[in-house]
Amino acid sequence: MRSDGFFKTAVIVGTIAWMALFAFVPNVLVFLASFGSASPENFIEPGFSLHNYARLMDRSHLEIMLSSLKLSGLVTLVCLLTAYPFAAILARARQPWRSYMLVLVVIPFWTNSLVRTYAMTAMLNTSGIINSVLLGLGIVKEPLAMMYTPGAVVLGLAYTLLPFMILPLYTALERLDRRYVEASRDLGATPIKTFWRVVVPLTMPGIVSGCMLVFLPGIGMFYVSDVLGGAKAMLLGNFIRDQFLTTRDWPLGAAASVTLTALMGVMLVLYWKSSSRLNAGSQA
Amino acid sequence: MMRWVRRLYVGLIYLFLYLPLAVMVVYSFNASRFSMAWKGATLDWYVKLLGNTGLMQAAAHSLLIAMVSATISSLLGTFIAMALHRWRFPSRKVIHTSLFVMMMSPDIVIGISLLVLFMAMSLPLGFWTLLMAHVTLCVPFVAITVHSRLLGFDRHVVEAARDLGAGEYEVFRHVVLPMVFPAVLAGWFMSFTLSIDDVIISFFTTGPTFEVLPLRIYSMVRLGLKPEVNALCAIMILVTAAAVFLSQRLLKEKP
Numbered sequence: 001m002r003s004d005g006f007f008k009t010a011v012i013v014g015t016i017a018w019m020a021l022f023a024f025v026p027n028v029l030v031f032l033a034s035f036g037s038a039s040p041e042n043f044i045e046p047g048f049s050l051h052n053y054a055r056l057m058d059r060s061h062l063e064i065m066l067s068s069l070k071l072s073g074l075v076t077l078v079c080l081l082t083a084y085p086f087a088a089i090l091a092r093a094r095q096p097w098r099s100y101m102l103v104l105v106v107i108p109f110w111t112n113s114l115v116r117t118y119a120m121t122a123m124l125n126t127s128g129i130i131n132s133v134l135l136g137l138g139i140v141k142e143p144l145a146m147m148y149t150p151g152a153v154v155l156g157l158a159y160t161l162l163p164f165m166i167l168p169l170y171t172a173l174e175r176l177d178r179r180y181v182e183a184s185r186d187l188g189a190t191p192i193k194t195f196w197r198v199v200v201p202l203t204m205p206g207i208v209s210g211c212m213l214v215f216l217p218g219i220g221m222f223y224v225s226d227v228l229g230g231a232k233a234m235l236l237g238n239f240i241r242d243q244f245l246t247t248r249d250w251p252l253g254a255a256a257s258v259t260l261t262a263l264m265g266v267m268l269v270l271y272w273k274s275s276s277r278l279n280a281g282s283q284a
Numbered sequence: 285m286m287r288w289v290r291r292l293y294v295g296l297i298y299l300f301l302y303l304p305l306a307v308m309v310v311y312s313f314n315a316s317r318f319s320m321a322w323k324g325a326t327l328d329w330y331v332k333l334l335g336n337t338g339l340m341q342a343a344a345h346s347l348l349i350a351m352v353s354a355t356i357s358s359l360l361g362t363f364i365a366m367a368l369h370r371w372r373f374p375s376r377k378v379i380h381t382s383l384f385v386m387m388m389s390p391d392i393v394i395g396i397s398l399l400v401l402f403m404a405m406s407l408p409l410g411f412w413t414l415l416m417a418h419v420t421l422c423v424p425f426v427a428i429t430v431h432s433r434l435l436g437f438d439r440h441v442v443e444a445a446r447d448l449g450a451g452e453y454e455v456f457r458h459v460v461l462p463m464v465f466p467a468v469l470a471g472w473f474m475s476f477t478l479s480i481d482d483v484i485i486s487f488f489t490t491g492p493t494f495e496v497l498p499l500r501i502y503s504m505v506r507l508g509l510k511p512e513v514n515a516l517c518a519i520m521i522l523v524t525a526a527a528v529f530l531s532q533r534l535l536k537e538k539p
Binding site for chain 1: 300304368389399400484506520
């Protein structure tokens with residue numbers, strides 16, 4: 001029986017130790033770094049001041065943050081509005097079609113997003129497909145300059161992140177009990193009212209997790225704005241990367257990263273609230 | 285009428301998802317180097333790819349790190365899932381929540397926090413730091429997948445094994461592991477793709493001594509369109525599609 005206890009203890013201690021070292025400590029270090037100041041020798045001079053957070057509120061930094069949030073919010077909205085009807089159709093498709101359709105969503109989900117961003121450049125280039133078609137049909141005389149615009153970044157982010165919105169929505173809609181919808185209709189609610197008062201609340205966890213999976217990477221995926229936006233559209237991700245690798249102002253980058261983490265925390269709380277409300281409802 | 289609207293809509297979404305990929309695959313066979321005009325089919329770019337030793341080495345590095353980190357993550361993730369499922373211990377709830385938070389964390393947050401950790405430990409950036417970073421990225425996915433499969437099983441099976449005299453290790457080796465094995469394998473494939481696809485975390489946690497494929501592609505892509513990159517991307521799309529098919533098959537098998 002001694003080896004029995006040994007195995008159990010080893011697994012539990014290993015789990016706690018691994019989580020502490022790779023999940024807990026790194027985030028605590030970043031958190032502490034955000035209160036320090038930059039030093040040329042050790043990257044970070046420990047300290048305790050809100051100086052870096054105050055600097056984040058500078059006009060130029062605030063502008064980057066707000067424009068990044070706006071951009072990512074727009075991408076999230078576009079993805080949500082296009083993915084919801086699609087996921088609803090998918091969830092009600094007949095087998096075996098549904099499985100095939102689902103695999104066709106999962107493949108881009110797992111395909112390297114850098115590869116997919118790059119594929120978008122072949123579409124948007126001055127000599128790309130869209131311009132060739134438009135020129136060929138005589139719709140435009142000059143090739144449109146679509147690359148290196150904020151619009152290209154929005155399109156690229158929406159393109160790479162759309163599957164991340166579809167899949168959680170699909171899971172939520174597939175689980176949706178059709179009888180609730182029928183009951184609502186039988187009791188005289190219009191389709192629109194049924195949608196807003198029954199379907200949307202029941203699929204809220206899927207909506208929130210889909211929005212999270214699009215919104216948060218939409219702030220951080222610096223390579224999309226590098227490849228498609230040139231220097232014109234800067235995401236918070238580009239800003240954080242530059243602080244760590246170019247400007248070498250780690251504390252400022254750490255403060256920006258803590259802000260991003262806090263944003264994630266708010267969204268996670270929203271998610272848990274929406275799903276626990278559902279669970280409480282089904283038990284009552 | 286409604287049926288056709290629905291079909292059209294679904295078709296448009298798939299067109300949006302696949303047209304850029306299809307264009308890239310087709311143009312990876314285009315003989316023309318500088319324009320998008322079609323100048324006949326060729327395999328030149330694939331041959332050139334094989335001759336590019338730097339690129340091939342980066343690809344080999346990526347495969348190595350993906351296989352090693354997927355294997356380590358599958359093992360670690362399975363142990364963590366088992367610990368969460370089987371035993372009550374302090375910090376169990378915190379760990380369960382942290383795994384979810386790690387899965388949701390933006391890559392850039394994980395990347396810089398690990399960079400700060402490695403700098404604090406004064407580890408030189410390279411193979412080992414990249415390996416640890418990818419394991420950190422993948423473990424939560426494996427642990428959650430395996431854990432949710434464990435939740436689907438009857439607890440009595442484990443209790444019966446214990447009553448019949450099996451030790452904790454025997455229970456793990458002969459009861460739990462065979463039951464969750466499809467989930468572990470699916471987790472392996474998931475980790476493999478996560479690792480080989482990652483750009484952001486690798487960007488912060490590897491050094492010039494150990495270059496990986498996505499970073500190499502990143503530096504090439506920033507310089508504009510190149511037919512060799514098309515060929516390379518086409519191969520990566522195919523590999524991903526194959527991995528998806530395999531892991532879907534494994535998850536579909538019911539216990």
